[in-house]
Amino acid sequence: MDSTNLREALRDYIKKFIHLSEEEFELLCDLFSYRKLEKREHLIKAQERCDRIIFTANGYFRFYHWNDKGIEITSDFYFVPSYTSFLTGDPSLVNVQAMESMEVLEISKSDLEKLYVKSRNIETLARKLAEMIAINSERHLFLLLGQTAETRYKELMEKYPQYIQSIPLQYIASYLGITKESLSRIRKSIH
Amino acid sequence: MDSTNLREALRDYIKKFIHLSEEEFELLCDLFSYRKLEKREHLIKAQERCDRIIFTANGYFRFYHWNDKGIEITSDFYFVPSYTSFLTGDPSLVNVQAMESMEVLEISKSDLEKLYVKSRNIETLARKLAEMIAINSERHLFLLLGQTAETRYKELMEKYPQYIQSIPLQYIASYLGITKESLSRIRKSIH
DNA sequence: GAATATATTTGACAATTGTTAAAAAAATCA
DNA sequence: TGATTTTTTTAACAATTGTCAAATATATTC
Numbered sequence: 020m021d022s023t024n025l026r027e028a029l030r031d032y033i034k035k036f037i038h039l040s041e042e043e044f045e046l047l048c049d050l051f052s053y054r055k056l057e058k059r060e061h062l063i064k065a066q067e068r069c070d071r072i073i074f075t076a077n078g079y080f081r082f083y084h085w086n087d088k089g090i091e092i093t094s095d096f097y098f099v100p101s102y103t104s105f106l107t108g109d110p111s112l113v114n115v116q117a118m119e120s121m122e123v124l125e126i127s128k129s130d131l132e133k134l135y136v137k138s139r140n141i142e143t144l145a146r147k148l149a150e151m152i153a154i155n156s157e158r159h160l161f162l163l164l165g166q167t168a169e170t171r172y173k174e175l176m177e178k179y180p181q182y183i184q185s186i187p188l189q190y191i192a193s194y195l196g197i198t199k200e201s202l203s204r205i206r207k208s209i210h
Numbered sequence: 211m212d213s214t215n216l217r218e219a220l221r222d223y224i225k226k227f228i229h230l231s232e233e234e235f236e237l238l239c240d241l242f243s244y245r246k247l248e249k250r251e252h253l254i255k256a257q258e259r260c261d262r263i264i265f266t267a268n269g270y271f272r273f274y275h276w277n278d279k280g281i282e283i284t285s286d287f288y289f290v291p292s293y294t295s296f297l298t299g300d301p302s303l304v305n306v307q308a309m310e311s312m313e314v315l316e317i318s319k320s321d322l323e324k325l326y327v328k329s330r331n332i333e334t335l336a337r338k339l340a341e342m343i344a345i346n347s348e349r350h351l352f353l354l355l356g357q358t359a360e361t362r363y364k365e366l367m368e369k370y371p372q373y374i375q376s377i378p379l380q381y382i383a384s385y386l387g388i389t390k391e392s393l394s395r396i397r398k399s400i401h
Numbered sequence: 402g403a404a405t406a407t408a409t410t411t412g413a414c415a416a417t418t419g420t421t422a423a424a425a426a427a428a429t430c431a
Numbered sequence: 432t433g434a435t436t437t438t439t440t441t442a443a444c445a446a447t448t449g450t451c452a453a454a455t456a457t458a459t460t461c
Contacts, residue, residue, distance in 0.1 A: 092356030103348050106341050146337035150297050153340055156347030157294050163354050164387055165283030196355055201418055203440050378408060392448055394410050
């Protein structure tokens with residue numbers, strides 16, 4: 020996949036949310052810059068401020084931080100690096116790392132805000148993205164709350180089988196709120 | 211607090227997000243309707259579709275659902291009843307209940323969408339609300355993941371002492387992902 | 402204020418999950 | 432391919448949390 024293909028993927032992605040005119044899409048696209056990421060490369064590290072949004076068509080990012088005991092906790096697999104930091108301007112609580120080598124388009128917060136003023140549709144797009152992110156978090160919360168670890172894992176298998184296939188189990192475990200050893204036991208007891 | 215006061219509280223609340231002209235605020239206000247809720251009254255029940263946003267200046271709502279075993283799980287204390295259902299149009303997964311008798315202003319989704327067309331600022335307000343809700347969920351997620359129950363409780367005490375004071379502990383426990391008995395033990399061991 | 406309902410705590414025990422250290426399996430890289 | 436790194440599994444044991452049933456405490460209602 021090269022820069023042009025990625026651009027087309029972005030176009031398809033945006034179509035799911037809103038119809039942009041060709042001019043609007045060009046306006047937006049011109050402010051995105053293309054970049055290659057190495058596997059394990061960090062998009063952002065904890066304490067840094069996140070001032071951009073990333074689009075990618077291949078691969079996931081991993082969000083992680085360290086708890087009180089210094090254990091690494093994976094909190095999400097997503098594509099907007101530290102959305103909270105992006106919105107608030109506060110330092111990011113999470114590290115965001117490319118799970119595989121990938122190509123991305125990135126746009127800065129300030130450029131995006133300029134576009135809001137120029138194009139109403141682009142602001143509407145931003146609203147719908149925020150809504151989608153809110154829905155995503157709510158879904159993760161719902162998964163975590165009030166279910167046993169086994170149920171959580173089964174639900175993830177059903178709803179996001181691609182996660183289980185492409186993401187190391189140690190990170191899945193963390194996303195489910197358990198240790199990798201616990202997940203391993205659960206997998207054993209299921210099969 | 212009467213209808214007029216609630217309206218002023220709404221004005222103050224909105225100011226935190228965006229400056230609306232007096233005309234825009236009137237436009238918005240006219241579509242909100244005033245309503246009194248009894249303690250324990252449900253704003254929405256699971257399986258219903260949520261087609262409105264609520265504003266209140268006094269009191270919380272409780273979001274809850276039942277897990278596989280029929281145990282009641284409290285997932286949030288918030289003021290937009292089932293935001294996911296509101297956005298997607300899908301049936302709500304949660305019940306939303308007034309924690310105390312309160313007065314609210316409510317606006318329907320269709321009215322709100324009409325306003326988006328009439329006023330750009332009101333759409334911007336909607337974007338900022340979505341962003342705030344996304345941040346809220348992320349914060350809750352972060353609290354749940356990778357910390358012991360005791361740490362979670364202490365963190366909640368620090369950051370949201372008003373929750374501990376005004377919300378029954380059984381619901382707090384659930385919000386922290388544990389049983390009321392566990393929370394009771396934790397409180398005992400802390401004091 | 403007494404009666405009733407709701408919320409919180411307690412204790413004994415069971416089940417789940419975490420911890421540690423090590424082995425086995427799989428993936429990566431030169 | 433072979434060596435190295437990373438990931439996953441295993442096992443024994445410890446710690447945490449859940450379950451159930453009952454007692455206490457608190458709040459609500461008439």
